[in-house]
Amino acid sequence: MALPTSSAAEPRTITVALIGNPNTGKSTLFNALAGMQARVGNYAGVTVEKKIGRVRCGETTMRLVDLPGTYSLAPRSPDEMVSVEVLLGRQPDVGRIDAVLCIADASNIERNLFLVSQVLDLGLPTVLVLNMFDVARQREAEIDVPALSQRLGIPVVPTEAHRRVGIDDVRQAIVSASESPAPSRPPLFPRQFYEESAELSRELRGPNGDTVPRYLVERLLLDVNGYIEKWFAAVGAPNLSQKLARARERLAQSGFRVPTGEAKVRYAAIRTLLTGVLRHPAARRATLSDRIDHLLTHRVSGLLVFVAVMFVVFQSIYTWARPFMSWIETGQKLVRSAVQSHMPPGALESLLCDGVIGGVGSVILFLPQIVLLFLFIAVLEDCGYMARAAFLMDRLMSRLGLSGKSFIPLMSSFACAIPGVMATRVIENRRDRMVTMLIAPLMSCSARLPVYLLLIGAFIPATTYVGSWVSLQGLVLLAMSSVGAVVAIPVAWAMKKTIFRSETPPFVMELPTYKIPSLRVVLHRAYERGKAFVTRAGTLIFATAIVVWFAGYFPADHRELNAVLAEIRARQKSGQPTDPAQAAELKRLDERQNTLGSRLIEESFLGRVGHAIEPAVRPLGWDWRIGVGAIASFPAREVIIATLGTIYSLGSDVDENNEGLMDSMRNATRSDGTKVYNVPVALSIMVFFALCAQCAGTLMTIKRETNRWIWPVFTFVYMTALAYIAALLTYQIGIRLG
Amino acid sequence: METLDQLPAGERATIVDVAGEDGVAVRLLEMGLTEGEEIEVVGFAPLGDPIEFQVRGYRISLRANEARRLSVKRLGP
Numbered sequence: 069m070a071l072p073t074s075s076a077a078e079p080r081t082i083t084v085a086l087i088g089n090p091n092t093g094k095s096t097l098f099n100a101l102a103g104m105q106a107r108v109g110n111y112a113g114v115t116v117e118k119k120i121g122r123v124r125c126g127e128t129t130m131r132l133v134d135l136p137g138t139y140s141l142a143p144r145s146p147d148e149m150v151s152v153e154v155l156l157g158r159q160p161d162v163g164r165i166d167a168v169l170c171i172a173d174a175s176n177i178e179r180n181l182f183l184v185s186q187v188l189d190l191g192l193p194t195v196l197v198l199n200m201f202d203v204a205r206q207r208e209a210e211i212d213v214p215a216l217s218q219r220l221g222i223p224v225v226p227t228e229a230h231r232r233v234g235i236d237d238v239r240q241a242i243v244s245a246s247e248s249p250a251p252s253r254p255p256l257f258p259r260q261f262y263e264e265s266a267e268l269s270r271e272l273r274g275p276n277g278d279t280v281p282r283y284l285v286e287r288l289l290l291d292v293n294g295y296i297e298k299w300f301a302a303v304g305a306p307n308l309s310q311k312l313a314r315a316r317e318r319l320a321q322s323g324f325r326v327p328t329g330e331a332k333v334r335y336a337a338i339r340t341l342l343t344g345v346l347r348h349p350a351a352r353r354a355t356l357s358d359r360i361d362h363l364l365t366h367r368v369s370g371l372l373v374f375v376a377v378m379f380v381v382f383q384s385i386y387t388w389a390r391p392f393m394s395w396i397e398t399g400q401k402l403v404r405s406a407v408q409s410h411m412p413p414g415a416l417e418s419l420l421c422d423g424v425i426g427g428v429g430s431v432i433l434f435l436p437q438i439v440l441l442f443l444f445i446a447v448l449e450d451c452g453y454m455a456r457a458a459f460l461m462d463r464l465m466s467r468l469g470l471s472g473k474s475f476i477p478l479m480s481s482f483a484c485a486i487p488g489v490m491a492t493r494v495i496e497n498r499r500d501r502m503v504t505m506l507i508a509p510l511m512s513c514s515a516r517l518p519v520y521l522l523l524i525g526a527f528i529p530a531t532t533y534v535g536s537w538v539s540l541q542g543l544v545l546l547a548m549s550s551v552g553a554v555v556a557i558p559v560a561w562a563m564k565k566t567i568f569r570s571e572t573p574p575f576v577m578e579l580p581t582y583k584i585p586s587l588r589v590v591l592h593r594a595y596e597r598g599k600a601f602v603t604r605a606g607t608l609i610f611a612t613a614i615v616v617w618f619a620g621y622f623p624a625d626h627r628e629l630n631a632v633l634a635e636i637r638a639r640q641k642s643g644q645p646t647d648p649a650q651a652a653e654l655k656r657l658d659e660r661q662n663t664l665g666s667r668l669i670e671e672s673f674l675g676r677v678g679h680a681i682e683p684a685v686r687p688l689g690w691d692w693r694i695g696v697g698a699i700a701s702f703p704a705r706e707v708i709i710a711t712l713g714t715i716y717s718l719g720s721d722v723d724e725n726n727e728g729l730m731d732s733m734r735n736a737t738r739s740d741g742t743k744v745y746n747v748p749v750a751l752s753i754m755v756f757f758a759l760c761a762q763c764a765g766t767l768m769t770i771k772r773e774t775n776r777w778i779w780p781v782f783t784f785v786y787m788t789a790l791a792y793i794a795a796l797l798t799y800q801i802g803i804r805l806g
Numbered sequence: 807m808e809t810l811d812q813l814p815a816g817e818r819a820t821i822v823d824v825a826g827e828d829g830v831a832v833r834l835l836e837m838g839l840t841e842g843e844e845i846e847v848v849g850f851a852p853l854g855d856p857i858e859f860q861v862r863g864y865r866i867s868l869r870a871n872e873a874r875r876l877s878v879k880r881l882g883p
Binding site for chain 1: 824827829830831832833834835836837838840841848849850851852853854855856858862863864865866867868869872
């Protein structure tokens, strides 16, 4: 297998890992190298995204592995450990790494070289890319690239990835680096450190009795309470913590303190390295970025701009997505009627029209909101504003025990929780990210609005106060839209006290230089997110829609309904009836269809479940019909209106402003003649919908983002329990107050 | 000795020490806030916290309770 690579023309495949600090343009470089074709997945058991692209360079094919942006290669969590395992070639689904591509921000080279210094400890062939070289030049910082390359002992390539400048040089440099021996550099730390490390190395064995890579032993010694120590403890290394403590004690006596010594030694070495290589202008002048920053982080102007930006983002996902969503709905109707005109009514036709077309529709219906939100987020991230938004909102969010980075995901969730959950990726801290993700579905999304509008329109009197300024209906709508956010505060608090207990993470955040966002980067990111949603959450949402269709269709006998439908379609085909007798007959058939539809759903699995759970929902003031509506709405809450339309024999083609549906609900009675609905019942239903996790899309997105099934299940259970209890309290208190 | 959170906006100082050896201290050091470095207070967020600084040619935001870890010596105007 291992043939000597004597001839340069021989085709071969190499694996290259791409690593760098956040805000260096790493994903831009990845896309510039690998194009749009990247395979995206997850590493087993962690939330880290696995992204592998293919790059051709002459006869060589590169597998480019994108690692998450990081400031340090000292793993503190299983997620951070993945990068180390990949680099060491210990990640089985990636394999051996032939070279490392390390990207640094040329305009912020000093701090970026800290990670480079750690990467060089790995002893792998490495190429350093100095990206944003144009920004450095604008700031009149001069970098002597050949001298830097010579001192580091690795190739250094200046690039402007957003303009694709220098990309070919990067390709060439990687190929030649992978063919050359790994660079060697003089030891950085005191001699005692390497002696202690060698001593530890002799005693340590990996899980299979294998020797442990030198890099892991060094990190074990350097990182107090780091993840590698926990990892070795789990493998079963006896007396490890005592051995480490003694070794660190000896190092401290020799003048090298752990853990604080590492950064001091590396930064001192970087300073020496850059002397004569990096030349700054004598006095640092205030740049345009500094002046923009002053305006955008100012107490008054900063907040005004922030509110304006948030308003535009929110409006866009709430309002601008509407026309696209109604086009999708219209398209769905067109396809459905096209199928109906070519197929006789029956189970297969219903599966296609109501199950498949409805299921596909419910997946792509979310796309306008997802794409629009991510267009905005990509613009805000790429221009550098995202970090400022977190800076401005941090104090407010820290009162909830979160950080400023949770603000935008939660605010987005008021339009739609799916992009909100996806936007939590900006939160590096796992605990904060998980809590934000799990409370995001409590925010009142746009799909809840039709439910509120229907019930408020039907049951809340149109009383007004203070002249005609404040209406009771408006107040109820406001209360319903805020109940989720209010409940989220104690929920977040409880989660941080129980399942996500850990020390408060540091909120040390880089505020990157402002720059004009690149259109290509922005469009690509929005496209990537939309595609990820459709391919990975979409299939599961679709499957849920099919399951609910099945439960609502079987095991009832559809023969009469099919006959009626065939009759209606035959008559419709022959054009509008001119004869009043024919028109009356068509109307009679329509009514028959709706009556049958109502009866069939009652006979279906769904209807039976509705009847079965009636004792459980009776304390909420509900009858079995509302129970069926609530169950049918678990894939997507907006389905309740169509379901109620079917149940009340009006057909499924009704909307929240349908007067007929409102009247049917107002007049609905129980077997004893009492009215089903009154104000407490309406409030109880609305509170239930406000708090319940009735959205397969959100749950599947949580599954995708966390890479575990437990979290969507947990979200579903806690939200449903919360919704039930709150609806129960609302109804019981409501009827007692009259 | 003064700590970093006590400085007014626009003030420049030299870092004298980073207190502690926990995760917060290590993160501050990794970000380049080491002994002897010069740091400048750029400004405060609307509610007074967090605080924006300039160090090693880039900008960083720290919460007041993190900035408190750093003892500093003012450089004067």
